[in-house]
Amino acid sequence: MAETYDVVVVGAGWFGLAAAKAASQIMPDQSLAVLESAETPGGTWTKNRLYPGLKSNNMVGTYEFPDFPMAESKYGVKPNNHIPGTVLNQYLTDFAHHFGFFNKIQFRTKVDTIEPVGEAWKLFVTGPSGERAVIAKKLILATGLTSTPNMPTYKGSENLGAPLFHAKDFCARAPELKNVKNSVVVGGAKSAFDVAYAQVEAGSTVDLVIRDDGHGPVWIAPAFVTPFKKRLDQLLLIRWMTFMAPCPWGKEDGFGGIRGFLHGTFIGRFIVDMFWKILSADVISANGYDTHPELKKLKPWNSAFWIGSGLSILNYQTPLFDLVKNGKIRVHIGQIDHMEKNTVILADGTRLHADVVVCSTGWKKESPIKFQGLGPHEFGLDVSQSEKMKLNAKADREVLDMFPRLEKQPELRFAPKTSDPLRLYRFIVPSGYAFSRNIAWVGAVSSVSTASCATVQGHWTAAYLSNRLDRLPSTKAEITQEIMLHTQWGKWRYPCGYGAALPDFVFEGVPYIDMLLRDMGLNNKRKKSWFSELTEPCLPRDYAGLVEEWKATHDDSIKKV
Template identity: 55%
Template structure:
């Protein structure tokens, strides 16, 4: 069957741009389209998502594509500096233009639904500002990301409230309120809530920060440098330190003995606990949670061991925690009961005056895109519920045998426990579609190692589509066992992060890149000697020219 396109990529953020760039390099004559619902590239860093003072958590040098370094002369960001949001938007747009993706991108086009067509093709129903269109394609990559559909509560009485009421996603559109608001209520305990609270407080407003008592609590937030002047984001990519995170594919690049001992022995597990207690204790001490009653309310409720990529970086010009101590930001552990014309009423009985209410209440991890007539109706496993339950129990038994520490789960303080995680092979392909080789997710992961993961997933997907992976599960049973092992691991590893819903990587991102690179037949240990391999941090610079390297190793598998 003829199709409109050979490939459609949905989403023009970090992962979608990387996927389109690599596919174009390996298929330069094919007809490729990128669909983006907003009016610009960038995803989280799209023009309409950049609010006052927004910066990256990462410092310059770790938040860039391997094959497109962020030149300080071009982008006016120096090593050791956080990257402003508008600079990241320009960088991602420049990347799209440099590699031919921008000219193939159609903006203001939302994909409403996707369904199988004839002869293993796909039909995408799109919505444009003034029309609708159906597009057919031989292959599709969904890279809609994890922050496209906001959780936006509609509290009782919101229709009576006289001031602006919006989700943090729309802070950009309401940026003028930073200059005019005197009393602001920010709902949420995540980093974006802190960002919004800081912006208003820094402009002179009185800010009330409301953290609900039945959620995951305040975010873990560290300064960029920890003990001995070490840069936290780089520590996450030191191979030796990744051994302190239990991970079922952690020994892909070798060092199995070093990795297994910390989790398979009582002394090793004691050392793992000490390692995480030291990391967390350093953050608690640096932020001074114990020094002030208001700061105490912001002390995270669970160990950093369980948090996942929700651990954020203090990237503000002035100290956020000083604003709390000085009373510019007041903290309330409560739920919002209702709103009146100029007030927010809390479950504690407190009444907060408000000119503006901002809900930094997170994101729906499941896209609003509809999956129609999919195999087995969904994108998960095809087994009956009873069979799935048995297989899940077997996977759990395997995980707890290898990593006994994960049996001792934290108490989630009344948080609603989510359902099953996304069941994707390599966190990319639905098990029922592995044999089709025409459908993939890109970026269905939560990680601070965005550029490394985006680059590795992009090459893996292109090679997978072409049937050119060196290693791929060969039977349905093998696929099922790997999917369940990996996704159940996420559920037990990061219950206070996103692990129960989707992959959440901290010290696990480098091993994940190893996993994908092993499938691709690429070099895993990429440092110049054994000492550096274990103790020097990996970064985007270690993965420059990955596509060329793959082509050189597979000269007969490229077009």
Template identity: 65%
Template sequence: MTRSYDVVVVGAGWFGLAAAKAIRQISPHANLAILESAESCGGTWSKNRLYPGLKSNNMKGTYEFPDFPMVEKTYGVKPNSHIPGTVLHRYLTDFAKHYDFHDRIQFNTSVNLVERNGDAGWRVSVTSPEGTESITTERLVLATGLTSTPNMPQYKNADKFGAPLFHAKDFCKEAPNLNVKKAIVVGGAKSAFDVAYALVQDGATVDLVVRPTGNGPVWIAPPFVTPLKKRLDQLLNIRWMTWFSPCPWGQEDGFPAVRNFLHGTSVGRFLVSNFWKALSNDVTGAIGYDSHPELAKLKPWHSAFWIGSGLSILNYDSPLFDLVKQGKIRVHIDDIESLEPNRAVLASGNVIDTDAIICSTGWKKESTIKFAEDELGLPYSTEKRRSLAQAADEKVLSLYPSLKKQPELNVKPKEANPLRYYRFMIPSGMVKTRDLAFAGMISTVSTATCATIQGHWIAAFLAGKIDRIPTSDKEITDEIMLHTQWGKWRYPCGYGADLPDLVFEGLPYCNMLMKDMGLETHRKGSRFQELTSPYLPADFKGLVEEWKEKHEATEEINGVEVEQLAGALKKAQCVLAALALLEEAGHLSFSADANSLDYAFRQITSLFVGVVQQRRMDRSFDITTDTGAASIHGGIIPLEPLNPKAKLRTANQASTNNDSDAQLNPPVPEEENASSAQDSNGLGISKTRGVIVIVTLAGISFLNTMGSGILIAALPKIADDVGLSENLILWPAAVYALAAGCLLLIFGAIADVVGAKLMWVTGSFLFVAFTLAVGLAQTGIQVILFRTLLGASISMCLPTAVSLIANTFPKGPWRNVAFAINGMGSPLGYALGLVLGGIFTDTIGWRWAYYMSAIINFCLSTGAIWSLPSVYTPSERKWTTRLMHEIDWVGATTMSVALGMLLYVLAMISSSYKRLDDPQNIALLTVAIILLAAFPFWMDYQVKRGKPALIPNSLWKNRSFTSVCIAVFLCWASLNGIEYFTTLYFQKVEGLSALESSLRFLPHVIMGVAVNIITGFLIAKVKVRTLAVVSALVTMVAAPLMATVDVGENYWLAPFWAMFLSPVNPDVLFTVSNLVISDAYPPEMQSLAGGVFNEVAQFGNSVGLAITAAIAASVTEHSNITERQEALMKGYRAAFWAIFASCSTVTIVVWLGLKKGGIVGRKQD
């Protein structure tokens, strides 16, 4: 009698067990059978495939099912440990028993043939110890593994070899009977390394033959990589890491813009390319391939980008590569030409005596299971499939141009003929019948997670409960072709041309399947964790229960699908919100029940559109309802979903509440309400959000100058690494100031039109990209280029910070602290950059300083999207029209060109004061002076015509503003000069290393932090004039201390105090200046005023460095001192005295200019 089942799963490895578990949970009453050809479950880890020393690539925590953790007390595996094969076999067996389907597994049962059973599913021919029989099943899951059929080479005269010759798959079976002293292992895969290591442990000597016609030795990495020593099996499952791999389902992770930038733009592709180079160099450097000639033969032939499943992890008890150095494993880049008795003749002519040959030569893509149907793939002719493949190729390469330049292979790539399955699981013809699925994929580190989610997806698919399935054959075909053809281009050195090889794409692939099932893909506790914390199996715990809860909620209620009801609810919300706006605009009174909502929705549109054009939209929304009807009072159109915690009220209750805020905003839970009342206290936003705004804006200010500090400290090493010539060594610093100085005013003006937040966020994300690019740069020209683009990016952020702070915080302590901390960011960032630059340069490398900066900046930029307020001037004009007519483009161009020329000349003078005699510099300086002189006349002309003026001359009529600009110019010139020449003093005169010099700047950092904190509190109690004058007098002492210091003098006598006192005035003045601007100008001029202020500061930096460098160089050259250090010191002393003069002038300017300056930080009600 033929046995019949509802569902049959073939295979009891990771994927088969995961599918069986999900089927049991989703369809608990289904008659289920699992067929397994081995004598035990586990697939690769079944009992008959184990041998001593076999371990997993993964470590504990990444190789376990989400709902069945591998408890240390039970299995004895400690954290950060590889898992022995025997433990994995026991674990997988326990998993099947725990979920009560172990007794449904029919062991020693292999499948011979699968054929259609009419319209009733499938007929399966099986062979077991009892004989051959047929079973029937309505639904079939094949989880036999994608690489279960060994690819065994056919050697000439193999029949004469007379010794063991077998595939590595059978090593576990053959190993107990092997008694060899010499063995050959063929292949460069991880299994070849495993077999070679095991043989050596048993006392044999191994000749490892890596075929030159293959893809070379496997990429084998240490378990902990990067200078931060992160676990590789976790690193590849961090979301931001997956962005660097182009794949057509990548957008499923919710960050399409980032992926489009990285793979769709030239700059992004440059970052991606260098990222993979850095990662590859880190791994190869950690192994030390170049340290030994035999080891060098095992160095991977291709970049890590192309390898796919060719990536593996060292998991041996003792160092594998030491065996190569000791000669116990000899490496041959060769192939076996023929065999003789106990000998192998290589293609090179060399002969190796051996007692056995084990072939680790890969796997065939075809399954051992045969289908009666000829074609399970796409039901098209060969010509049609070729045409579809060509179209898919073109689309892949248009989406990912970086894939066009394929690696040069030693073997001709075969024509891609992959398994053409939907989502890599369902033959196209079975997408609609939903009765057949293939489970399995190739992944080095995410097998457990992918098996779990694939198994769940298959169980839901077979039950007819997948939320997102294409409806047309064309959609199915197009997606199958795109996804499967992509593999040929992405992983030519792996299985990409044949099988789903998803080493770096496993997480977005799982996200795609989860979205198909309507499950949440972002499962971390915060946005920061979402991007930086690895996704482990534990993050997907309870998926089936989560899905069942959701699916049960969409069952029919009174004959109506809840999904339809949800759509109706959204429609109702829009209708009610529109009615609220109409009621507010035209005193319309309306009450609607459920039956009238759809009619209202259709009828309201034309009337609503007219009202929207007249009224400004708000982001708040309030809905009030009772059991039988819904009505609205005072609501506004929702631009965000309703707060699910909002309490519902009747219209009468709403109208009796006299608090307009309560009517216009959704109620919040009592605990939130309590904290909100405490947090706001006149602030207008929560304290948490206020703190985030401050940290975000100050953070960019900090990172801005930190990059410059890192550059100064690491410049000699950077120049060596990227080949920056001596005549260009100052350019990375100069072009940054040049670009920022040219564009500050333009972007400040644009920000007043398009909005400060949009400008700031755009600039900050560009700053992330180009900071990372500097770290990845390979040539001096690239460093200069990306530093230029960095300067352009930061010029979008600096002028808008003043407006953002002023519009976030009302006058009072919060605004004072915000400006103080923002002011602290700039000098603190530069000083800390000097420290970190030295530390990184002398330890893990200067590049990591920029990587760290980019990561921090990305987190700040992401948080800014939510935290920063939207600041813009309402206007009926389109923003494009406003850009054309409300910005003085002639004035902006004039000033930018003038400043650019002037900054360029100053940069040239900084390298050598004699450069001022160069004809081109004289010409540029002359033109710059003429343009600057003409600029005020153009401003006056524009104002008289009633046209926009970039910097109206009236701006300078405010005495306080003019005074602080002059003071900031001189102050920043002094600060940059003293930091620069003190660094030179430490390194060139005292001969200290970059690290030692950096540590001497720590007092500078500490004092900068303290001064800004103190200023934030004093500003509301002390007159700005007093603060500015006293701080100027304190800082004025620093330069003379360095000008009179004796070479070799104790650090604590003079340099310490110079470092300690020098940041006082700049930090105080920065806070004071920003408060003066926010007080003196209306919101629509604050970005412009902020741009002018930052332009002055940036210009001061350049002028200060140029003049002091010219003075120092001139004095040194004319000193007639032969001893190099003494000559340099004489020039440095002159520079320090010039800085003292500048500081003294600051004191006079603030004393006179802020005479009428009162207390600007006092709270305003």
């Protein structure tokens, strides 16, 4: 017989762990299981993905759960330092132990398919004991955005005669890379820079190949920016700066009037444009892209305004760009045409010696789990194709009416995504299941404020599944209307990021958290004064004690689940 649980969480990364904590605290009488395909918690930071030198983009203090501070005395990370991957793996493991659900995690357990069974879900899983079935009365999916590698295929790759793999496997394949003299790394994102740096540190030279019809080199900035040398990972969390981002849920922060001026008037839009121009110019100047012909190849192709959460931070022991200037990392903008024995040949005829090829080519932004038996619309909108086109057009008009600045889109070198984005209410719940309260996604967002977002999403999801939200639309039409506005906004806001496929948050993360907190009847203003609220970063520690606050007003008014 299938095992049966009241709540099943799939995935034990940041979002899965936060959801498991919230579920265990808000629904303490419900049986809980966490299914994790890896051998340790962590998601991106699971043990078998920790390649040499891997560190967090964020510094200590912005990358920790609110109710579990990353104490220097225990984890050894000093203030204003990035966090080593090994420390993050230990921290996330300790978090599960601290909140008493580590023994609920079933490791090396992969969910293959899921199908509805009445009001519950049947999961077919493969684990150490073989194949089996698990019944979940309520299902939380936390498989994240970095589960399925986007691995390209190359003509002649079978003749390469050298390791060829995705960056996800960089740690596992490390023993094969000893004594490598020349590495080819494909990609322009932060992970490509990480692999290139690690290979140089190991004694290799690197040819970095960035597609000329892709997104281009990542926006990567020093950890401390502006003339005042402020931490970038904290600047992105300052409330007054979030006003500079056109965001349809921005008014949830209580400053709708200011936002209306900045994005709805000519003078306001001029101020916003100047803000982003100064921000971009500061990074370009700090990195010295225009001071060296090789560095110029790494200069981003579009304004930081359009990029989204792909924005990264320089977190290396020694200057990355020095390796480009001295030829240890050679940058090529082009295409791989084919491969031969230990050789990568570019479309312009350039031949690159390759003892290894590592593809830092991103991830498929889709769930690795297959669903069956859901019906014609699966988890999309429960409307016809013609009706969906009308809803798309209506939402597009609403977005551009609110934010005229977005109509002038950047020129792209790649074909924009044309398929539907993930359509979820609050970026968590499928519209067709909003009133069933038996399934939710957490972590289906790309955010620079991961820890805080995971905490609040997890809490919101547990409150929603137990039918204890203070605010939820009463009709399916209202839910559909909001989903369309929020998801179509992404296409216009971040065409150079993930916006066309899924929620992409930079300055939008703080007001998103505001919105979820207000749904739960919680105070979203967490500082001691209005001045602090506007000028100090909204850090994870500001959201400490949310569950206790919520219980104080909700435990005696439990609705029927």
